[in-house]
Every structure is written in structure tokens, then in C-alpha cells.
Amino acid sequence: MSRRRAGRVAVVAVALAGGALLVAAALADTLTYYRTPAEVLGDPAGARERIRLGGDVVPGSLRRSGDLVVFRLAEGGREITVEQRGAPPETFREGEGAVVEGILSTDGVFRADHVVVRHGNEYGPVTASPEPAGAR
Amino acid sequence: MLGDLGTASLAAGLLCATLTALLWLRVALFAAPARPARLATAATLGAAAAACALLEAALLGHDFGVTFVAENGGRHVPVYYTVTSLWAALDGSLLLWLLVLAGYAALLARRRRYPARLHAYAMAVVSTLTVFFFALSAFAANPFRPVSPVPADGPGPNPLLQQHPAMGLHPPLLYAGYLGLAVPFAFALAAPLAGPQGRDWLRAARPWALAAWAALTAGIGLGAWWSYAVLGWGGYWAWDPVENASLLPWLTATAFLHTATRRGTGRAGWNLVLACASFVLVLFGTFLTRSGAVSSVHAFTDSPLGPMLLGFVLLAVVAATLLAGRRVPEPPRRAGPAADPGRGAPALSRGTAVLVNGVLLVTIAAVVLIGTVFPLLSGPLGGVRASVGPPYYERTAVPLAVAVLLVMGTLPAVTARAGGLRRLAVPGGVALTTVAAVGLLSRPGAAALTAFGAAAFVLTGVAAELAERLRRDRGTAATGHRRRSPGRFAGLVAHAGIAVVAVGVAGSAAYGRDAERVVRTGETLRVPGASARLVGVDRSADAGTMTVRARLRLTGAGGERTVAPALRYHPGRDATVTVPAIRTGPLRDTYVTLLAVAPDGGSATVRLAVNPLVGLLWAGGALTAAGGLVAAVGVTRPRRRPAAPATSEPVAAETRSEPGPAETRSEPGPAGTRSEPVAGAAG
Numbered sequence: 001m002s003r004r005r006a007g008r009v010a011v012v013a014v015a016l017a018g019g020a021l022l023v024a025a026a027l028a029d030t031l032t033y034y035r036t037p038a039e040v041l042g043d044p045a046g047a048r049e050r051i052r053l054g055g056d057v058v059p060g061s062l063r064r065s066g067d068l069v070v071f072r073l074a075e076g077g078r079e080i081t082v083e084q085r086g087a088p089p090e091t092f093r094e095g096e097g098a099v100v101e102g103i104l105s106t107d108g109v110f111r112a113d114h115v116v117v118r119h120g121n122e123y124g125p126v127t128a129s130p131e132p133a134g135a136r
Numbered sequence: 137m138l139g140d141l142g143t144a145s146l147a148a149g150l151l152c153a154t155l156t157a158l159l160w161l162r163v164a165l166f167a168a169p170a171r172p173a174r175l176a177t178a179a180t181l182g183a184a185a186a187a188c189a190l191l192e193a194a195l196l197g198h199d200f201g202v203t204f205v206a207e208n209g210g211r212h213v214p215v216y217y218t219v220t221s222l223w224a225a226l227d228g229s230l231l232l233w234l235l236v237l238a239g240y241a242a243l244l245a246r247r248r249r250y251p252a253r254l255h256a257y258a259m260a261v262v263s264t265l266t267v268f269f270f271a272l273s274a275f276a277a278n279p280f281r282p283v284s285p286v287p288a289d290g291p292g293p294n295p296l297l298q299q300h301p302a303m304g305l306h307p308p309l310l311y312a313g314y315l316g317l318a319v320p321f322a323f324a325l326a327a328p329l330a331g332p333q334g335r336d337w338l339r340a341a342r343p344w345a346l347a348a349w350a351a352l353t354a355g356i357g358l359g360a361w362w363s364y365a366v367l368g369w370g371g372y373w374a375w376d377p378v379e380n381a382s383l384l385p386w387l388t389a390t391a392f393l394h395t396a397t398r399r400g401t402g403r404a405g406w407n408l409v410l411a412c413a414s415f416v417l418v419l420f421g422t423f424l425t426r427s428g429a430v431s432s433v434h435a436f437t438d439s440p441l442g443p444m445l446l447g448f449v450l451l452a453v454v455a456a457t458l459l460a461g462r463r464v465p466e467p468p469r470r471a472g473p474a475a476d477p478g479r480g481a482p483a484l485s486r487g488t489a490v491l492v493n494g495v496l497l498v499t500i501a502a503v504v505l506i507g508t509v510f511p512l513l514s515g516p517l518g519g520v521r522a523s524v525g526p527p528y529y530e531r532t533a534v535p536l537a538v539a540v541l542l543v544m545g546t547l548p549a550v551t552a553r554a555g556g557l558r559r560l561a562v563p564g565g566v567a568l569t570t571v572a573a574v575g576l577l578s579r580p581g582a583a584a585l586t587a588f589g590a591a592a593f594v595l596t597g598v599a600a601e602l603a604e605r606l607r608r609d610r611g612t613a614a615t616g617h618r619r620r621s622p623g624r625f626a627g628l629v630a631h632a633g634i635a636v637v638a639v640g641v642a643g644s645a646a647y648g649r650d651a652e653r654v655v656r657t658g659e660t661l662r663v664p665g666a667s668a669r670l671v672g673v674d675r676s677a678d679a680g681t682m683t684v685r686a687r688l689r690l691t692g693a694g695g696e697r698t699v700a701p702a703l704r705y706h707p708g709r710d711a712t713v714t715v716p717a718i719r720t721g722p723l724r725d726t727y728v729t730l731l732a733v734a735p736d737g738g739s740a741t742v743r744l745a746v747n748p749l750v751g752l753l754w755a756g757g758a759l760t761a762a763g764g765l766v767a768a769v770g771v772t773r774p775r776r777r778p779a780a781p782a783t784s785e786p787v788a789a790e791t792r793s794e795p796g797p798a799e800t801r802s803e804p805g806p807a808g809t810r811s812e813p814v815a816g817a818a819g
Contacts, residue, residue, distance in 0.1 A: 008491070011495060015495045019503060022531070022532045026528045026531040026532045027510065029527075030528040032523045034521035
């Protein structure tokens with residue numbers, strides 16, 4: 001019995017250690033950080049990796065040329081120009097909050113490949129996922 | 137008027153529920169007659185039903201003086217979606233939650249064949265839950281609050297929730313699943329309280345857990361299908377916190393069901409932990425989805441429900457931990473290999489397989505839980521706000537899920553009386569052949585190949601087992617000894633369903649192709665296997681909505697057809713929803729979404745996708761849920777053989793060491809619990 005118990009302790013310990021390793025490795029590689037425009041401007045080096053940038057779309061800043069959409073995201077008085085290829089979802093509007101995902105390039109323009117429209121805090125059941133656009 | 141009645145019904149329900157909890161406690165403590173408690177339980181159900189009926193009446197009668205109707209009703213909403221809007225928002229859905237919970241309580245109260253003390257304590261626990269949710273409804277989320285001034289019309293429910301008939305089924309099924317898990321939880325808490333009578337809790341809890349699991353499975357599957365058909369992104373699972381909240385209790389409940397079988401080496405402590413964890417995760421998921429904690433990229437909103445729910449989750453955890461700690465110790469196992477299923481049995485026994493699978497399932501649950509709460513905790517704790525996306529889950533949960541499949545596939549070998557590992561030869565061979573053939577033909581990638589192989593392994597094993605069982609049944613039928621166990625058959629069906637789902641997931645992920653770009657009228661968008669030419673863009677408006685439709689000529693494997701995906705704008709909510717056009721084929725779906733339309737109508741942004749094998753997901757999900765349902769019916773049905781009374785079963789009749797906290801255990805879990813066959817769980 002004690003051998004069985006030791007075996008079971010071993011199974012659980014291995015599962016725990018394996019799970020912890022798996023989680024740590026996966027988190028280290030796949031985590032996306034949120035930054036505000038102020039944080040990005042204060043520490044541009046921190047945005048060289050892939051981040052999510054959140055703010056309000058500055059009214060009047062939205063331009064479309066072909067596939068390219070350019071707008072500015074602002075929060076707390078600081079603004080960043082965002083370039084996004086491909087049309088943003090229809091729910092994307094000027095003056096509304098938005099979160100974009102991408103990388104800050106060296107010229108100070110944030111190149112996004114995903115627009116995640118910030119969702120209200122309204123409760124929606126399972127399928128009303130907050131970010132259907134960014135889900136894939 | 138309706139509003140006042142509704143508030144009164146909530147108050148009455150709170151009173152009745154409190155009384156019910158006290159009366160059942162009285163039954164448990166003093167062996168008082170149960171009749172008053174049963175009546176009080178029925179009265180609580182009546183109050184919950186009255187509250188739901190009153191809110192439905194207010195919705196159907198467009199009584200905009202009631203807050204919930206003013207926020208979620210609308211004169212333009214079709215009757216079906218007016219009825220379902222009861223659960224289209226927080227306050228009303230709590231009423232449905234209450235109705236389902238009170239319904240389970242009433243069903244459980246009627247049962248008379250459980251040990252009296254165990255039953256009474258379980259009822260006290262369920263009633264306490266009812267009290268809490270009535271209090272939540274009455275104090276923090278009363279949908280009947282009056283509005284002034286009374287508006288003339290309302291915005292209707294969230295537009296996403298009035299697009300698909302699944303709205304009438306998916307939430308009630310999920311609630312039936314979630315709250316069904318409250319019953320095993322109640323039995324698990326009641327078992328240590330009821331003393332020696334509590335040892336039968338597993339037998340009592342199992343049918344409830346099975347029924348709840350079947351409903352939860354169906355609810356999750358339906359939710360995946362709904363999200364696929366409605367949201368327009370072409371996927372069925374986004375690893376969204378709200379989705380994860382439904383998956384977590386499913387995983388632990390699955391592990392619970394497997395450890396609670398009669399033939400499994402039921403370790404009572406492990407069972408107890410799993411039963412408690414399942415419902416605690418339900419409560420935690422409720423907290424996540426109802427408090428506003430996860431619907432935004434930012435942390436908590438000031439919903440009054442959040443702190444109450446979180447407090448209750450903590451209370452449940454503390455209660456479960458304390459009670460699990462003072463669980464009545466099992467009788468010492470009999471010496472000798474004959475009575476010790478562990479010692480004489482080979483290393484690869486059913487018990488081992490169930491234990492390993494349970495540990496794997498719990499690990500998946502832990503990994504998903506960490507991913508779900510990490511964004512919530514990382515901000516307040518570490519100062520960085522972060523998000524955890526699908527890549528995290530693909531790297532953690534997916535390999536673990538494949539491992540679960542592989543362990544599941546060893547079932548034929550470990551249940552057999554003879555043959556052992558050799559019985560894995562055929563499934564193993566088929567699996568390797570599948571991997572080789574699929575890999576050579578289509579190169580879907582390592583993850584998908586592994587999943588295909590594992591699924592082939594499971595399916596072959598299940599088929600072989602079914603064939604052998606049928607043959608054996610025919611043989612025994614000839615001699616007049618028919619031995620059929622619907623439960624085991626149902627288990628095989630559920631396993632096959634899971635394997636089919638795995639094929640669908642892997643296939644749609646590996647072979648799916650999509651393209652997304654702006655197309656002008658007359659231009660064509662192509663993906664391998666399908667193309668779509670934009671014919672034109674139409675705009676239309678009707679009561680409450682404005683719709684833009686793109687007409688596309690779709691060419692695929694099955695000829696040509698015109699489809700019209702749309703964007704529908706609901707001014708009442710200032711929200712746009714996508715209405716994808718899905719063409720379903722036997723092997724693959726062609727999925728067209730309209731993402732945006734140029735103001736002049738001359739071009740549109742269109743997403744065209746081919747989703748192969750996605751139908752297997754729905755079929756497999758249905759099969760799995762059906763397996764659970766059959767098993768639930770199987771264990772509920774009275775057995776042909778008269779069951780021995782619980783007290784005369786060999787294990788229960790043994791002498792036990794005195795009750796008290798188990799000696800050396802510091803944490804509940806498989807490591808610290810005694811290994812002991814369960815005292816007669818139903819089979």
C-alpha cells in the first residue's frame with residue numbers, strides 16, 4: 001500500500017511539475033502585453049515585441065487608402081499613429097475605444113494586424129465573445 | 137404592478153428558501169419528519185417559478201416600467217426572442233438560474249431512497265445555495281426595480297442574442313448542466329456531515345452528475361455551433377474566458393464521473409475533491425461571467441454582484457476543504473491480494489487508467505484556469521496587463537487533450553479479463569496506419585496527425601469492444617443469461633463521440649483555408665476548393681434594423697450557388713452583427729462573411745473560408761451528450777437484481793477506525809487519500 005501511495009505521489013508530482021513547466025513555457029512565449037499610448041511613448045523599446053495597444057480612436061484621424069487604414073489612438077493626451085492593413089470590423093468607429101494588436105516599428109508608427117474593438121461591460125452569454133474579430 | 141409582484145415573489149422566495157434550509161437542517165440534526173421541509177422546498181420552487189413567470193409576463197406585455205423590460209424588451213422583437221430575452225441579460229438570467237436550481241432541489245427532495253441523514257444534509261446544502269441566489273437576485277440584481285419615467289419602447293435584447301433559435305436552448309441547457317453539478321457537490325459536503333450514513337454519497341450523486349454532465353456537454357456543443365453559425369468569424373471556440381468558464385467544470389465533472397464508477401478504484405477523497413471542485417468552478421465561472429471581470433480588457437467593474445459572488449466562491453472553497461478534511465475515514469482495506477485490487481492487478485489496470493486520465497483532466501482544467509485568470513491577476517499583482525490568447529492553450533491544453541485520448545484508447549486493454557496489452561495491437565496498428573496514410577497524403581502537421589492517430593486508436597478500440605460485447609451478449613442470450621449494462625455501452629458511445637470531436641477539431645484546424653480582402657463588384661475571391669464572385673451589394677431596412685447584404689456567386693465542389701452574407705445594424709443598441717452565409721456539405725462547409733462595405737456600395741470586404749470536417753464536431757458532441765444521457769438513465773433505472781442494502785455491502789460492514797481528520801494528510805488529493813473501492817456505487 002505504501003508503495004502504491006508512493007507511486008501515486010510520484011504521478012501527481014510529475015503531473016504538477018510537467019503542468020507547471022508547460023504553463024510557464026507557454027505563458028513566456030504566447031503572452032501579449034497591453035500598453036497604453038503613454039506607456040509605449042515612454043518606453044518604445046518595450047513595444048518592439050508584439051503587444052496590444054488600447055485607446056480611443058481620435059475623431060477625424062481615420063483615413064483609408066485602399067487596403068490600408070490609418071488612425072490615431074489616444075489615451076490621457078498621448079497619441080500614437082496606427083497603421084492597419086485590411087479593413088477593421090464594422091463596429092470600429094471614431095471616438096470609440098479600440099484595442100489593436102501588432103508591433104511598434106522604428107518610425108514610431110504602430111503596425112497592427114488585428115483590431116479588437118473594445119467591448120462594453122455588458123454581460124453576454126458564451127457566444128457573445130468579447131473579441132470575435134481577434135479570436136482567430 | 138407586475139414589478140411589485142415580482143419583487144414580492146423574490147422576497148417570498150428568499151423567505152421560503154431560508155425556511156427550507158433550516159427545516160432540512162432540522163431533519164438532519166434531529167431526525168425530524170421531512171414533510172414540512174419537502175413542502176417548503178416546493179414553495180421555494182413556486183416562488184422561483186412565479187418570479188420567472190412574472191418577468192415573462194412583463195416582457196410579453198411590454199411593461200417598460202420594469203427595469204429589465206426597459207433595458208432588454210422591445211416592441212419590434214419577435215415573440216420567440218421576447219420569451220428568450222428572460223436570459224438575455226444578467227438580472228433576468230439569474231431568475232432562470234434560480235428556477236433551475238429550485239427545480240433540482242424539488243426533484244432531489246422527492247427522492248426517498250437515500251440514507252435519511254445524507255439526504256437531509258444534501259438538501260440543506262442545496263437550499264443554502266438557493267438562499268444565496270435568491271438573496272443575490274433580491275438585493276443586488278432585482279430585475280423588477282421600477283423605472284421612472286417609463287420609456288415608450290426598449291432596445292430589445294443584445295442583437296447577437298436575437299439571431300439564432302439556439303438562444304432558446306443553449307442557456308437553459310448550460311444552466312441545467314451547471315446547477316445539476318450542485319447536487320453531487322451537496323452530496324459531497326453532506327457525506328462527512330452525515331457520518332456513517334454518508335458513505336453512500338457516490339451512489340447517490342452519480343446519476344445527477346451524469347445527467348448534469350450530459351446537459352453540460354450538449355450545452356457546450358450547442359454553444360460552439362451557435363458561435364460558429366452566428367459570430368461570423370468561422371470558428372467555434374475562441375478560448376474566451378466565458379467559454380473557458382463552461383469548460384472548466386466539464387473537465388472536472390468528467391474526471392469525477394470516471395472515478396465514481398463502480399469498477400473504478402473509487403478513492404473517496406479524490407471523488408469528493410472532484411465533486412466539490414466541479415461546482416466551485418461553476419460558481420467561479422458565474423463570478424467571472426457575471427461580475428464584468430472578464431468582458432473587458434480591464435479589470436473589475438463596479439457590479440455589485442462581483443464581490444458577493446467572489447465571497448460565496450471563497451465560502452464554498454473553505455466549506456469544501458474543511459469538510460473534505462474531516463471526511464469519515466474509510467475502513468482499512470482487507471489484507472491479501474484477493475481483496476486488494478491494486479496489489480494483484482497488473483500495472484495497467486482500469487484504476488490506473490482512470491487515475492491517470494483524471495490527473496490529466498484536472499491538469500487541463502488547471503492550465504485553462506491559469507490562462508483564464510492570468511490577465512485578471514497580472515495587472516493588480518505584477519503591474520503589467522497582459523492577455524492570454526489561443527496560442528497559449530494550443531501549446532498547453534491541446535497536447536494534454538491528445539494524451540487524454542491516448543489513455544482513453546487503452547480502455548479495451550484495461551477492461552479485458554485476458555489479453556491485456558496484446559489487445560492494443562489492432563487499435564495501435566490502425567492508428568499508426570492512419571497516421572502514415574494521412575501524413576503521406578496531406579501533411580496536416582504534427583498536432584493534427586497525432587490527434588488523428590489518437591482518434592483512430594480510440595475509435596478502433598471502441599468498435600472492437602462493441603463487437604465483442606454484442607457477440608458475448610448473443611452468446612449469453614442463448615443460455616438465458618442476458619447481461620447488458622447500458623452504462624458501459626453509453627460510456628463507449630461517449631468515448632467515440634469525443635474521438636469524433638477530436639477528428640473534427642484537428643481536421644478543421646489543419647485543412648481549413650481562408651482568404652479575406654476587399655473585392656469590387658465582378659471580382660472573385662478564391663481559396664483552394666472554392667471561389668466567390670461579388671455580384672452586388674443591397675441595402676434594406678425594416679423595423680429596428682438596417683441590413684447590408686453582399687450577393688456572391690459561390691463556386692465550390694457542389695456546383696454554383698448564390699449566397700448573401702449580411703451585416704445587420706441595430707440602431708436601438710448601436711450595434712452591428714454579422715450574418716454569415718454557410719453552405720454545409722457532407723465533408724466541408726463553405727463559409728462566407730461580410731466584414732465591411734464601401735460607402736458607395738461598389739466593393740465589400742469579404743472573408744471566404746473552407747472548413748473541412750467541421751460537421752464532425754456537432755455530430756461528435758451530440759454522440760457524447762447522448763452517451764451521458766443514456767448512462768444517466770441507465771443508473772437511474774431500478775436494477776433487475778435486487779440491490780443489497782447499503783449497510784450489508786462488504787466494505788461498509790467492516791469495522792472502521794474512528795472518525796476524525798485523516799491522519800497525515802495535508803492536502804486533499806489522490807496522493808493523500810486512501811485507496812479503497814467505493815462502497816457500492818451504482819453500475
